[in-house]
Amino acid sequence: MTWLPESLRHLRRDVFFLVLLGVAIVFAVAMPSRVASWPALVDWPTIAALTGLLILTKAVEQSGALAHAGQWLIDHTATRRLAALGLVAATALLSMLLTNDVSLFVMVPLTLSMCRIARMPATRLVVFEALAVNAGSMLTPIGNPQNLFLWQQWGVSFGGFVWAMLPVVAIALALLLALTACAFPSTPLQVHEKAEGGLDKRLLVIAAVLYVPFLFLADAHHVAWGLAGVVLVFAFVRRTILAAIDWGLLLTFVLMFIDLRMLAGLDIVRGWLGALDLHQPLHLFATGALASQVVSNVPAAILLAEYSHDWRTLAWGVNVGGFGFILGSLANLIALRLLGEKKAWGTFHLWSVPFFLVMGFVTWLLL
Numbered sequence: 517m518t519w520l521p522e523s524l525r526h527l528r529r530d531v532f533f534l535v536l537l538g539v540a541i542v543f544a545v546a547m548p549s550r551v552a553s554w555p556a557l558v559d560w561p562t563i564a565a566l567t568g569l570l571i572l573t574k575a576v577e578q579s580g581a582l583a584h585a586g587q588w589l590i591d592h593t594a595t596r597r598l599a600a601l602g603l604v605a606a607t608a609l610l611s612m613l614l615t616n617d618v619s620l621f622v623m624v625p626l627t628l629s630m631c632r633i634a635r636m637p638a639t640r641l642v643v644f645e646a647l648a649v650n651a652g653s654m655l656t657p658i659g660n661p662q663n664l665f666l667w668q669q670w671g672v673s674f675g676g677f678v679w680a681m682l683p684v685v686a687i688a689l690a691l692l693l694a695l696t697a698c699a700f701p702s703t704p705l706q707v708h709e710k711a712e713g714g715l716d717k718r719l720l721v722i723a724a725v726l727y728v729p730f731l732f733l734a735d736a737h738h739v740a741w742g743l744a745g746v747v748l749v750f751a752f753v754r755r756t757i758l759a760a761i762d763w764g765l766l767l768t769f770v771l772m773f774i775d776l777r778m779l780a781g782l783d784i785v786r787g788w789l790g791a792l793d794l795h796q797p798l799h800l801f802a803t804g805a806l807a808s809q810v811v812s813n814v815p816a817a818i819l820l821a822e823y824s825h826d827w828r829t830l831a832w833g834v835n836v837g838g839f840g841f842i843l844g845s846l847a848n849l850i851a852l853r854l855l856g857e858k859k860a861w862g863t864f865h866l867w868s869v870p871f872f873l874v875m876g877f878v879t880w881l882l883l
Contacts, residue, residue, distance in 0.1 A: 527767070530764065536775055537771060557778065566617065568739070569730075570762060576720060576723045579719040580715045580720075581720050584715055589630050590633055596700050596702070604693065611648065613658075615659060616845070619652075623645055627642060644699070644867070646852070648692060650839055650847060653847075654838075658735075670827045804817070807820065809840050813838050837872075
């Protein structure tokens with residue numbers, strides 16, 4: 517087993533992965549005829565996009581650029597509160613333009629580098645960045661996968677989509693920034709060490725040059741070609757990067773797609789949804805938000821779109837559903853996997869569940 521990447525060896529102690537694996541085994545035993553169709557349940561473009569982003573961000577990390585950027589932030593930030601507010605706001609802004617997943621792949625490694633230099637506790641900061649991408653990404657149709665699906669499904673204009681989402685996003689961001697200011701002390705930042713190692717400019721330039729065309733190909737639905745190009749380049753330039761990415765995260769995502777879509781396709785689930793009178797906006801919003809807690813907001817959006825044409829209410833529901841439990845949004849899982857702290861799950865739910873309840877109540881009032 518020593519030949520396996522470290523991230524795959526750690527899966528034996530990953531409770532979340534083991535639960536997903538157990539659910540898959542139950543489905544395989546209960547419905548063996550469906551096993552052959554499992555590959556079709558996986559959103560392979562999403563897996564390919566995640567793989568490419570993991571490779572590129574690992575290259576940026578190994579170039580030393582993130583450590584140097586973290587050092588710069590510490591040198592130009594007076595207090596922990598200001599540092600937290602800046603990182604949370606930047607994460608939310610990036611998620612509006614570069615999608616929630618990409619924002620986390622950029623900001624979480626940067627945050628970890630900064631926290632190592634200043635010896636700041638990283639867990640709470642990364643949790644707030646997860647909340648930030650869920651809040652910020654709901655504004656635009658390209659901010660997250662569920663918005664992209666709903667935007668394409670109903671052909672809404674870009675500006676019309678943003679205008680419809682603006683009230684909820686404004687409230688979520690105002691609440692999050694206020695919570696951030698309360699959660700982080702105004703104590704001065706203290707530098708305990710300088711960024712170690714030099715800057716590998718060649719590796720950084722290669723990653724930067726590949727980044728834009730990879731995102732362009734992913735947006736043009738040619739992500740497989742983009743991934744092939746990224747893998748080919750790093751196979752020649754620095755093949756150790758390919759082995760160093762989190763392969764366990766990718767395998768976990770594959771199992772999530774299989775388990776959640778098998779669950780969403782059960783007759784009992786569809787029958788239950790059909791009896792909820794989803795033509796009522798409040799019913800649709802509540803169902804979208806609560807269903808996201810169980811099957812994640814992307815499958816919830818795809819499933820509920822078959823029962824209602826009220827795209828705005830559905831978008832509000834599944835986006836608010838990204839808060840709460842970790843399954844609410846795949847971005848939550850990405851953030852905690854990048855953090856790599858086992859005790860982070862408790863901290864995440866300590867902040868995310870109350871935030872979900874407050875946002876759910878406020879959005880309910882808006883409806």
